[in-house]
Amino acid sequence: MRILVTGAAGFIGAAVSQALVARGDAVFGIDNLNDYYPVSLKHDRLARVAAAAGGQRFEFRHLDFSDDTALSEALADQEIDAIVHLGAQAGVRYSIDHPMAYARSNLVGHLALLEVARRRQVRHMVYASSSSVYGGNAKLPFSVADRSDHPVSLYAATKRADELMSESYAHLYRIPLTGLRFFTVYGPWGRPDMMLWNFTRRLLAGEPLPVFNEGDMYRDFTFIDDIVGGVLACLDLPPEDDGGEKAGGSRAPHALYNIGNNRSEHLMKVIGLLEDACGRTASIEMLPMQPGDVHKTYADIDALTDATGYRPGTSIETGVPAFVRWYRDYTRT
Numbered sequence: 001m002r003i004l005v006t007g008a009a010g011f012i013g014a015a016v017s018q019a020l021v022a023r024g025d026a027v028f029g030i031d032n033l034n035d036y037y038p039v040s041l042k043h044d045r046l047a048r049v050a051a052a053a054g055g056q057r058f059e060f061r062h063l064d065f066s067d068d069t070a071l072s073e074a075l076a077d078q079e080i081d082a083i084v085h086l087g088a089q090a091g092v093r094y095s096i097d098h099p100m101a102y103a104r105s106n107l108v109g110h111l112a113l114l115e116v117a118r119r120r121q122v123r124h125m126v127y128a129s130s131s132s133v134y135g136g137n138a139k140l141p142f143s144v145a146d147r148s149d150h151p152v153s154l155y156a157a158t159k160r161a162d163e164l165m166s167e168s169y170a171h172l173y174r175i176p177l178t179g180l181r182f183f184t185v186y187g188p189w190g191r192p193d194m195m196l197w198n199f200t201r202r203l204l205a206g207e208p209l210p211v212f213n214e215g216d217m218y219r220d221f222t223f224i225d226d227i228v229g230g231v232l233a234c235l236d237l238p239p240e241d242d243g244g245e246k247a248g249g250s251r252a253p254h255a256l257y258n259i260g261n262n263r264s265e266h267l268m269k270v271i272g273l274l275e276d277a278c279g280r281t282a283s284i285e286m287l288p289m290q291p292g293d294v295h296k297t298y299a300d301i302d303a304l305t306d307a308t309g310y311r312p313g314t315s316i317e318t319g320v321p322a323f324v325r326w327y328r329d330y331t332r333t
């Protein structure tokens with residue numbers, strides 16, 4: 001198959017592109033290489049995917065997909081069987097000061113990709129949503145059957161809007177769509193704006209760790225290899241247009257899944273694992289809860305396991321040291 005991957009220079013997009021070329025698919029990757037975090041990391045990820053593809057099966061185009069004219073032109077002579085749409089403006093805290101970046105990439109951009117899926121009649125589009133759509137949901141673990149209409153950040157609101165726009169397209173145009181609600185993805189080639197990277201950098205530099213909500217936070221951490229396996233398994237399983245109810249409640253060919261680790265880990269436990277892996281003792285700066293943050297995330301993954309056999313295999317006891325080993329090697333620290 002030939003797959004359009006958006007956000008191909010991003011953390012998850014590069015890992016998914018690499019896995020697709022490794023299994024023999026061809027990838028047409030696009031990314032606008034924005035400077036939300038260092039662009040050098042995005043170039044390094046792209047170089048790694050290109051090397052894995054051995055000069056074949058991976059083509060990259062520097063492009064902003066919220067520009068639908070530029071997007072159509074770039075795709076005009078490209079064969080595309082399916083789409084993995086992972087490009088977005090990510091991050092909860094950044095959305096407080098940069099709301100329009102979310103409107104462009106996550107709202108206009110998502111609609112532009114739905115339009116590509118409609119015009120090109122692709123066999124399936126898998127797209128990224130987020131655990132943040134659950135807001136402050138008190139019922140745990142979070143299930144795709146739970147309500148998700150009380151977002152506590154603009155980022156979450158745009159991700160929920162993506163799900164709703166997708167539902168209307170699946171209903172109107174019968175395009176098979178799968179939305180994946182990712183839960184705190186981490187691992188080698190990860191994101192510098194995320195907690196694990198930030199804390200590793202600080203620990204190794206001897207700087208204090210800013211710990212929000214006095215450390216009383218829980219996250220369902222998902223290792224990148226488990227995420228990649230789940231994305232590929234979903235890509236191979238377009239929801240059928242048979243009128244049956246899909247995960248998430250749609251009767252159109254549109255499924256929604258949580259893709260997490262099904263374990264909610266206390267932040268202080270993660271800090272302990274980081275201390276062990278770095279061989280350093282952390283100095284902690286306790287801070288209040290940040291606006292837009294949620295206290296706890298915890299994924300019910302039964303729907304995804306039932307549909308695809310997805311079983312995450314990486315605990316934080318394995319994944320955190322693996323990340324630290326990669327980080328020290330990559331940053332030479």
Ligand SMILES: NC(=O)c1ccc[n+]([C@@H]2O[C@H](COP(=O)([O-])OP(=O)(O)OC[C@H]3O[C@@H](n4cnc5c(N)ncnc54)[C@H](O)[C@@H]3O)[C@@H](O)[C@H]2O)c1
Nearest residue numbers: 007010011012031032034064065087088105128182184185
């Ligand atoms: N990493 C996580 O823990 C996590 C959790 C929940 C949801 N998600 C979602 O998963 C997806 C991938 O996340 P990631 O961690 O790889 O983030 P990332 O920031 O590393 O990757 C996103 C990529 O999209 C690109 N991009 C943004 N706007 C674009 C545009 N308008 N045109 C072209 N490219 C654009 C960026 O340059 C970046 O390389 C995103 O949709 C994100 O919201 C990630």
